[in-house]
Amino acid sequence: MAGMAEQSRPMRSNKNMTRELCSPSDTTPTPPCRPNQTDPLPPGIWAPTQVFFTPCTTKIDLPTTAAHAIRLARAGITGIVTNGSNGEAAHLTPAERAAVARATRTALDSAGFAHVPVLAGASDASLSGTVALAREAREAGAAAVLVLCPSAFGWAMRERGVVVGFYKGVVEGCGGSEGGLPVVVYNYPAAAGGLDLDSDLLERLAEVGVRGVKFTCGNVGKLARVASLTAGRDGGGFRCFSGVADAIVPALAVGGHGGIVGAANVFPRACVQVYKLFEEGKWEEARIAQQRLARADWAMTKRAIPGFKSVLQKYHGYGGIPRLPVLPLSEEEEGKLFAEIEEMMRVEAELEDFGRPSH
Template structure:
């Protein structure tokens, strides 16, 4: 297999998936296309389809591939200087299923696949089994693979630095998303991994410190709401403007707390409210409950709005 293309650095947003407010809860394509256009025009470097924020486990393969096609169509029509890469999240519980979705993603036009560790049979997934899984998927995937480390949704299974370094030896495994707060892994992997292996923070509140020790950027749900502020933070660290970068990192971290406190339903709620989407589209697919507690709504909204002045200033600057 030829050497795979590298996963680009920058801000990659795990796009929210918006559903209609009816019993079937089909995807609301009007809102979805509007959101894709918003992200692309803001200049994000990549869009993740069917990540955790996009309710991956609630989506069929057909829905995932259709989302890819809509994102690609939006990138062709949006007023953006650069076109974002498209990555599909793969959360299947068998190697067979994950490979099938990787092939479907490639056929639909995705650039990369982001693969979560299977965890239904938790006790069987020791280190050799995990490594074997990722390598077998990568052997058969027609697009490069990103390893997705999220112990919170994989029964505590954690891709440690040694595993990630081993996976980096495979020519079709090109990086890792760390949704584990594992900043200690970043320099270890940076030093030990094959050249070109990209490590990205899974939250933006520690992206800057991670970039200081080798990370290539971040994959952040906050960019669904404030994409320009997230891109600005990345650009400041890339330009080594440390004082401004640190100042903005602290503000971004404070606003990002809205995502962690609100969860996916809360993130959809404040994103719809602040971007003017129909509030009916903010519901997750059931049985995920509505974000309806007024006290929690007020709390996350106040946190989320902390970055509004910065985002608005960046919009003015871009005109």
């Protein structure tokens, strides 16, 4: 399929399957809509948060997970994303995912950050499973859901009509494009078997009701095209977020709406500062801040989830280890990481919190 990574196994067109994809409501009840915010996807810097586990048992540590979200809200993060790849969603049960989203929403409300929305990951290998996770996320208080293109059978996704039918089915299963739970496409080839949705296909997904895209593909040109093609859609409410911290300024410069970036877990103030400097028209300061952030972000990206947890453990006293089969960093690798981010952690510590409670 043009614009998507080639798979080794071909597939013939199946019109009956496509019709099933487009009609999930035949078997899946539509949940009621109860969004938390007037704008469920406000522009800004969002943090796809880690999930934390108790020592030895690796059961979810909900108090720590909730406290982490509050710390980020105080730092100035626009929204919290739960149950994404950064949150080890692939290693969580549906009940655990719902518990994480609910604990995050409850904690933000209790701390005075009811205005900070929760975007919950609802990715599953099937349409019915995705809609079920979305329904549970809504009941847990999520204002929108983030959905990765299924890849367990990557060869099945080579047909553009199948991809469109899948996302159309998710939108309909979430209550439809008018008044339903907003659906954001998570374009992350590394987590989707190499599937990389191109700008033509993403525009088509906007036409069937998705409300935004997280570009973890890192392709700023693609983001620019989609932002241009969707600028007036939904009253200007269609969102194009950078999925990598080293492209916040480039994304904003071509019409993007901020970023959903893992670096915001460890450098939340620095990420928000980059966004604010650009929005205030301080171009040179924004450029310098973005370059500095890009260097530190690469140090984190190379170590992925174990690196984030090591940094949080060192600087904030929590973090712990991932669930198997993901392993924690070795002491040697931790030492290299801490040295590479030392400058950025000093910058982060010197910045003041940007977030303010709503009451």
